[in-house]
Amino acid sequence: MGHADEVSNPGTHATSRPRGRVRWWRWLFLWLPLLFVLTTVVQVAVLRFVDPPLTAFMVGRYVEAWGDGDRGFALAYDWRDADEISRLLPLALVAAEDQQFPVHDGFDFEAIEKARKHNAKGRKVRGASTISQQLAKNLFLWRGSGWSRWARKGLEVWYTVLIEAIWPKSRIMEVYANVIEYGDGVYGAQAASRRFFGKDAAKLTAAEAARLAAVLPNPRKYSAAKPGPYVQRRSRSIQRQMRALGGTAYVAFE
Template identity: 45%
Template sequence: MASSPKKSTTSKAGSAKAGPAKSVAAEPEQGWRRRLWFWTKRVLAGFAGLILALTLIYAFVPVPTTLYMIGERIRLGGIERDWVGGDEIAPVMFRSVVAAEDANFCLHWGFDMAAIRDAVDRGANRGASTLSQQTVKNVFLWHGRSWVRKALEAAITPVVELVWTKRRILVVYLNIAEFGEGVFGIEAAAQHYFGVSAAELSPVQAARLAAVLPDPKRWDPAKPTSYLRRRANSIVDGAATIQVDGRASCFEPKAASKD
């Protein structure tokens, strides 16, 4: 009769000891996860803060360089580049790059949903990216295809559209775009290929420069192939069309703020 209570007491004691041991073993793992999440949040918050700060700064200040430019400068030993303001770029160059790359630039808020749906339906890899998205990629991110970059691009683009004017987006784009191997920005491109300043570009010259943007290392605006000539002629017509139908209104000088 007296032995039963002893067994019961021992069993309870054993159970009491097992609980704390299990909890102590789980504590290091939970602590590691909490620290990882804490630092992940801090890194993400820091990155978001940096992007926001740069977006505000670059709304007024020239973009000094980009990750891609740095890589090309190291690879080639140097690059050609000279930043110019919007008033130092021929108006036809603005219209030409929009006609070539993003004809609905003035009509969207950073994403051309109709172009995206069309690209998905056609299974195309190119054609849905707006000039706003391309500018964000060139200024803040890196080249190459990855879901991480596309996600960051999608997150940053609306911020840039909100802070910058449409004209500012084009001014930045034209000053950092690659127009040939080691040739960055519209001023360097105009001087390199045609021996004129960006302000002196003719409609045909502007169209040829815009025509090479999809593959600047492959095509030469000064020595156009028959395909490049046809594409440039189409861009000349497109640039004239968007000027007439109002699709250039958001970046014409009268609509511009300081750039």
């Protein structure tokens, strides 16, 4: 009898291990998605009230500079609340990048469809990201290429939904104007205004605001301080759109 008990015990232990592994994987699949949702919701909720000291893109720029051996690299970043930034800059950003910003819920499906048809013809790739999507990417994600770009796109959609659900439009624009890159290592309206025009962001003119918006497709290639033909043409077009939208009343978000 004693020998039989000894024989049966190893079998009992052998079957308990797979069961434990199954429970572990079940816990992982159940709780990791919930943890992700909770973490991201808290992230976005906190930043509705707390001004971001850095963004994911800023951290990436530091890493890039250090990787190039530039240990003395420093960003220019100086936060200003919305009432310390000329209303002409949000108007220029909307006119240049996302004219449906005041009314959409984070995605401009009409622009997406137009971009799809345009790109299907083999022309130069055109994007359709809204200001909310670009903010989500800048704050939390990475640039990426290949498969990592598609992974980022999925996360970008999720963060965009959260931002639009939790933040008012005024906060989205305030953060966006403060964290996007207007020149190599120059982030936000105040730093850009001081660097390129020698004045505070509150004093930007329509032409200056349009120039800052005009360089956003590639702020390391184009200059707001010394605009070339492309930036000059785009700046004039943005100013026409600013007038067509009805002026700063169009961006008087609540």
